[in-house]
Each structure stands twice: as structure tokens, then as C-alpha cells.
Amino acid sequence: MLGKQGWRLITRPESLCAGVLKGRYFHDTEFMRATRKKHASSTWRAILAGHEALQHGLIRRVVNGKNTEIWGDRWILDRFGGRPITTQEATHPVLVSDLLQHGSWNTELIKGRFLQIDAAAILRQPIGRGDADFWAWNMEKFGVYTVRSAYRLLEHLQEFSIFSS
Numbered sequence: 001m002l003g004k005q006g007w008r009l010i011t012r013p014e015s016l017c018a019g020v021l022k023g024r025y026f027h028d029t030e031f032m033r034a035t036r037k038k039h040a041s042s043t044w045r046a047i048l049a050g051h052e053a054l055q056h057g058l059i060r061r062v063v064n065g066k067n068t069e070i071w072g073d074r075w076i077l078d079r080f081g082g083r084p085i086t087t088q089e090a091t092h093p094v095l096v097s098d099l100l101q102h103g104s105w106n107t108e109l110i111k112g113r114f115l116q117i118d119a120a121a122i123l124r125q126p127i128g129r130g131d132a133d134f135w136a137w138n139m140e141k142f143g144v145y146t147v148r149s150a151y152r153l154l155e156h157l158q159e160f161s162i163f164s165s
Contacts, residue, residue: 001147002046002047002049002050002053003050003051003053003054003145003147003150004050004145004147004150005046005050006031006050006051006054007054007145009021009022009031010030010032010054010058010135011145021044021047024044025037025040025044032051032055032135034048035048036048053153053154054145054150056153056154056157057138057139057150058135058136058137059082059136059137059138060073060074060082060133060135060136061075061128061133061134061136062075062100062126062128062133063127063128063129063130063131063132063133064097064100064131064132064133065095065097065099065100065133066095066097066132066133067095067133068095068096068097068133069094069095069096070083070088070092070093070094070095070098070099071083071084071088071094074138075096075125076118076121076122076125077124077125077138078121079118079121082138084115084118084122085115086113086115086118092113093109093113096133099122100127103127105122105123105125105127110123137149139152139153
């Protein structure tokens with residue numbers, strides 16, 4: 001249920017609740033990159049407890065790639081951890097937008113910089129429509145968070161000892 005509050009902060013950033021919490025706890029970043037502050041309220045600490053579950057189920061949908069970090073965000077569908085397994089080097093691009101050219105994947109750059117398995121996965125990624133990249137819930141067909149799917153994800157992760165509560 002706490003994950004649902006985090007989902008609302010992500011999907012409704014214009015809400016009063018999101019504005020207050022953002023102003024107090026994560027004014028210089030987005031919710032998924034927020035950390036616990038020294039004198040955080042019990043409400044914020046509870047929401048951050050749900051944050052961990054969100055980290056395992058959220059995936060970044062690429063529209064323009066300007067807000068998605070190649071190695072920092074989960075953005076590749078059906079990949080372990082949602083990130084490339086290619087070792088990051090200083091010469092590699094940092095943002096997904098660097099992998100795009102005129103609204104589609106820069107195939108030559110991707111094949112030249114990533115392992116073949118990563119390149120194939122990236123090139124299969126759909127590029128969305130709209131203004132900016134956004135978070136989607138990877139456990140549901142339409143990308144909308146449900147407590148039920150989050151519970152199933154946590155059970156699955158606990159089964160394989162990936163998630164520690």
C-alpha cells in the first residue's frame with residue numbers, strides 16, 4: 001500500500017501532497033532518486049519503505065531519452081535489472097537521448113558501443129509518443145501500478161531472496 005503513495009507522487013506531481021513532499025524532501029530531484037533525510041517525518045519514512053518495491057517494478061518508458069540515464073535507470077524491457085550489462089566506459093553516452101537520432105534508435109552507435117545482446121535489446125525497445133520519458137509499472141500490461149501486482153512481485157522477489165524486508 002505504501003508503494004501506491006509513491007506511485008501517486010510519480011504520476012501526479014502537480015497534486016498538493018506531491019508538491020509539499022517534493023518541497024520538503026526531494027526538491028532537487030525526482031521521487032525515484034529521493035533519499036531519506038536526517039529529520040524525516042514518519043510519513044516520509046513510510047513512503048520510502050514502499051519506494052524499494054517500486055524500484056523493482058518500475059521501468060522508464062523512452063520518449064525522447066532526455067530524462068533517462070542509460071546505466072542508472074531501469075529502461076530496457078525484459079532485461080536483467082532493466083539496464084545494459086555492457087561495462088560503462090568514460091566514452092559511453094550517459095543519457096538515452098544520446099542513443100537516439102531523429103526520433104529513432106541510432107543503430108550504428110548502439111551496435112558499436114554495446115555488447116551484441118544489449119544492442120539487440122535496445123533496438124527492440126519501442127520509442128513512445130509524447131513530451132518526455134515517464135515511469136510505468138512493468139508488472140501490468142498498461143503500465144499502471146496495482147497493489148495486487150506489487151504484492152506478487154514482492155512475493156516473487158522474497159522467494160529468490162532478492163528483496164530483503
